[in-house]
Amino acid sequence: MASITSVYSNHAKDHPCRTAVKTSNREVSWREWSELIHQTAGWFQTKHIPKKTVGIFMGNGLPFLQLFAGAAAAGWTAVPLDLKWSGDERQKRVRICQPAIIVTTRDLYDKIQSIHPHVLIWEDVSGEIYQIQSNSAEEISGDAPFYMGFTSGSTGEPKAFIRSQKTWTASFQCNKHDFRLGADEYVLVPGALIHSHFLYGAISTLFLGGTVHLLDKFSPNETMGVMLEHPVTAVYLVPTMMEALLKETGIVEKKITFISSGAKWEKESKRRIRDKFPNLDMFEFYGAGELSFVTALSNKENSEKPESVGKPCCGVEIQIRKADGGLAAPYETGKIYVKSGMVCTGYLSERGVQTIQDSAGWSTVDDMGCLDEEGYLYIAGREKNMILYGGINIFPEEIETVLSLHPDVELAAVFGVKDPYWGEIVTAVVKGSASKLELRKLCKEKLASYKIPRKWFFTEDIPLTAGGKIARAELKERLVKEVISHS
Template sequence: MSAITSIYADHACRHPQQLAIKTLNREVSWRDWHALVRQTANWLELKKKHNKTVGILMENGLPFLQLFAGAAAAGWTAVPLDLRWNSHELEKRLRICSPSLIVTTGSFHKKIDSMRFSVFTWDKVSGEIDRMHAYSGEEVEEESPFYMGFTSGSTGEPKAFIRSHRSWLASFKCNEYDFGLTENECVLIPGALFHSHFLYGAISTLFLGGTVYLLEKFSPSETLRIVHHYPITVVYLVPTMIEALLRKEEMVEKPLTFISSGAKWEKDSKQKIRRLFPHLLMFEFYGAGELSFVTVLSNDEHSEKPDSVGKPCYGVEVEVRTEGGKTAAPYETGKIFVKSDLVCISYIKETGVQPVQDSQGWSTVDDMGYLDEEGFLYIKGREKNMILYGGMNVFPEEIEAVLSMHPKVELAAVVGMKDAYWGEIITAVVKGEAMKQELRKLCKEQLTSYKVPRRWFVLDEFPMTAGGKIARAQLKEKLEKEVFSHL
C-alpha cells in the first residue's frame, strides 16, 4: 500500500453499492466515492503547480473530505484551515504552509480575498471536477507528505506539523489491533474535520471500507438522533461532547463503541455514561497531532485503571525520563518520550523546518507523567504549564480535573500568579455557579493540601486558542490587568 487512498479501488470493486459517506443531504456509494476522489485528484494535477499544497477553508461536509482525499491521491499536501480563525490568525498560518491554492466557500471568500493567495470557491471547483476524467498519474510514494496540521498550544507562535502517508498507514493498524474495528463499521463523526481526531476518524474508516456518517456541526440532540435511527457502531468524541450527551439524560440501549481523545476522560464521567449506555465499549487514547496514537485504555481497563491513559498502542514505544535524561522508575514523574512509525515528518515554523525526532528516533511534546509497574501511563500535565509553588511542582491539569467534578462548574482553569514569597500562587478560575467554599472542600478531599488553590476568580468567558483550548498565557495576562469578581 502506498497512498492512504490507494485501497479505495478495492472497496469500489468489492462492494460498489455500499454506502461510503452519508451527510444530512447526501449519500455516496463506494463506486461514486472512488470516482469523485480520482476526479478531484485529476483537477489538482492539471493545475501544474510546483508547490503541491492546497488549503481547505470549508465547513464540515462531503466536499471537505473529497478535496482532502483527492489531494492525497494526487500526491498533494492538504492543509485544513479553521473557520474560527480571525484574519490575523489565518494569515499567520498561511505564511507557514504557503499553499499554492486555497479552496473555500462563498461565505468565507472575503476572509482571504486580500491575502494574495490563489483562491477558488467550491461552487466553481465542483463544477470543474464533475467534468474531469479519473486521475491516471503516478502512484504516490509512502514517504510523500499529504497532510499539514497546526499545533494548538496555549502560548507562542503557531507551528505546523507535516505527515507522510506512511505515518497514517501505520496509525490505521491501531484501529484494527487496539480498537478492534473492521470494514463493517458505521462510524459517526460529529466534530469539525479541521481537528485531526475527527479527520482521522473519517479517513481511517474509509481506509477500512466502512461507512462515515458526518455531522455539519456537533449537536448532542442530533448525535443521539443519528445513533438511534441509523446503524451506527462507533462514535468519535472528545470529553466535552460526552458531557453534553450526559446532560440529555437519554438512554441508548444499542451496542456502541466510543473513541475519545483530546483531553482526559474523567472517572466520574465514565461511570455516568455507563448508566445511560449500558452496552457501551469505551476506548480512551492519548496522543497528539504530531505523534498520532501513543497509548490506549481499553474497555475493560477503564474500571481497573480509570486514571490512566492506558498502555502503548500497536507499534509504539513509550519511555518516561527524569530531568537528567535517565529512565524514570515506576511512579516517578518525568517527561514522556515516544518512538513509532506513526510520528509526523517534521515541524514547520516561519523560521524554518524543525525535526520532531531525535537522532535515536524519540519524540516528545513535553507532556509529563509516569508509568506504573504494569506499564500503564498516567499524565500529570504539560511541562510549560507547571506551577512552581514554594519549590513544589504543581500541574494545573490535575487541579482542573477536580474542579470539573463539581456539577455547577462549566469550565475551570488553574494558573500560577507571580508571588514574591511563594514564587507562584496557585490560582483557580471557574465559569459557573459553584461557591468557593464548596470548591475548596472538594479540592481538600481530592488533593494534597499544597495543591489547593489559594486564589479564586469567576469568569463568564475564557480566552481560548484557535484549537479550542484555554489560552493560559492570555488568561494570566487578563487576571493581572483586570479586576474580576472574586468567588
C-alpha cells in the same frame, strides 16, 4: 500501503453500492466516492505549481473531506484552516504554511481573500472537478507529505507539523488492533474536521472500507438522534461532547463504541455515560498531532485503571525520562518519550522541515507523566503548563480534575499567575454555580495545601480549542484584560 486513498478503487469494486460518506443533505456510495476522489486528484494535477500545498478554509461536510482526500491522492499537502481563528491568527498561520492556493466557499471568501493572492471558491472549483476525466491515481510515495497541522509551541506561538502518508497508514493498524474496528463500521464523526481527531476518524474509516456519517457541526441532540436512527457502530468524541450528551434524554441500548481523546475523560463521567449507553465499549487514547497514537485504554481497563490513559498502542514504545536524562522508576514523574512509525516528519521552519526525533528515534511533545509497574501510563500534565510555586512543580491538570468533581462545576481551568514572592501562584477559573467556599473545601480534601488555588475567578464562558481542550493562552489574555469578573 503507500497512500491513504490507494484502497478506494478496491472498496468501490468490492461493495460499490455501500455508503461511503453521508451528510445531512447527501449520501455518496463507494463507487461515487472513488470516482469523486480520482476526479479531485486529477483537478489538482492540472495545477502545474511547484509548491503543492492547499489551504482548506471550509466548514464541515463532504466538500472538506473530498478536497482533503483528493489532495492526498494527487500528492499534495492539505492544510486545514480553522474558521474560529481570528483574522490575525489566520494571517499568522497562512504566513507559516504558505499554501499555493486556498479553497473556500463563497460565503467565507471575504474572510480569507485579503490575506492570500490565490483564493479559489469551492462552488467554482467543484464545477471544474466534475469536468475532469477520472483516471487511476498516480502512485504516491509513503514518504510524501500530505497533511500540515498546527500546534502551540512552548511560547504559545503556532508551530506547523508535517505528516507523511505512511505515518497515517501505520496509524490505521491501531483502529483494528487497539479499538477492534473492522471494515464494516458505520462511524459517526460529530466534530469539526479541522481537529485531527475527527479528521483521522473519517479518513481511517474510509481506508478500512466503512461508512462515515458527518455532522455539519456538533449538536448533542442531533448526535443522539443519529445514533438512535442509523446503524452507527462507533463514534469519535472528546470528553466535553460526552458531558453534553449526558444532558440529553433517552437511552441508547444498541452496542456501540466510543473513541475519546483530546482531554482526560474523568472517572465520574465514564460511570454516568455507561448508564446512558449500557452496551457501550469505551476506548480512550492518549496521543498528539505530532505523535499520533501513544497509548489506549480498553473497555475492561477503563474499569480497572480509570486514572490511566492506558498501555502503548500497537507498534509504540514509551520511555519516561528524568531531568538528567536517566530513565524514571515506576510511578516517578518525568518527560514522556515515544518511538513509533506514526510520528510526524517534523516541524516546518525557515530551514525546512526539522525532525522531532532524536538520533535514536525518540520524540517528545513535552508532556509529563509516569508508568506503573504494569506499563500503564498516567499523565501529569504539560511541561509548558507547569506552575512553579516557590520551587515546587505543580501540574494544573491535577487541580482541574479535582475541581471537576463538584457537580456544579461545568468546566475549570487552572494556571499560574506571576507573583514577586512565590514566582507563580495557583489561579482557578471556574464555569458553573459552585461557590468558592465549597471548592476550597473540596481541594483541601483532595490536594496538598500548596496546590489549593490562591486566586479564584468565575465566568460564564471558558474558551476551548477545536479539540475540546482549554484554550489557556486566550483565557489568560482575557483575565489580564479583566473580561472575567473577579469574585
